[in-house]
Amino acid sequence: MTVPSKVLYASEPALDVAEFRRVLVESGLGETRPVDDEARLKAMLDNANLVLTARLDVDGKPLVGVARAITDFSWVCYISELAVSKSAQGLGVGMGLMDEARRQLGPSVAISLISMPDAVGFYERIGMQRMTDAFWFGRQR
Template sequence: MSEQPKIFYASEPNLESAEFYRVLAESGFGATHGELRLKAMLGQAGLVLTARFCEPGGKMVGVLRGVTDFSWVCYISELAVSKSAQGLGIGKGLLDEARRQLGPAVAIALISTPNSVGFYQRVGMTRVADAFWFLREY
């Protein structure tokens, strides 16, 4: 039986947009934003957490980006794990690190893609019906 790789979780408010893009693309997230938009997304996030393998070079394999006031709510806008590292508990680890950094009084909200609903339910998030979406075309 192979040993699970050790993962290091950290806050990285100055994460490079190229590394952010790479993990989004590797996760199947469908990252199609240009570099300027990715830099703005990271710069205005409030909470940027990463998951890296604990080895020389520490390749980033997961990222969580949240918009928050650190008082009432944190909206998780991206939670992505490279496909090669999926199934190792990294998504849950990123959510646990977000909870640790935000504290118990701050709610966490997100919008899930249909194929990720089961993951969020398994990690203990509650599905809600009263949510709204204003679709904006670009």
């Protein structure tokens, strides 16, 4: 992929499920998300109250990144997914999505997430602090 002249970042609460699914699959997160369950993907989007997108500024404005989050817009934001298509990885799209989240949330809102093991270095490089006291009840399906 050639480096785009511009990546457009926006809040997109009505993101199309098929586009969301495509980016999850292309990013590698499709292995850990219910990409074959359209109803569940739709519920994931419908119940997130912050959905940010990254689109290339070329014909058709293709989606190359998504950040999906739950937040109170006052104290904390939990990033459920930060997915960037493999063809756009390394172009600054993930950092751009995180910067857009920080811009929209403001400096008084903390951002937290649980990283996939192979993405830990990315979060460290963009300045996120690693936390040791996280807890988890796993899902049954």
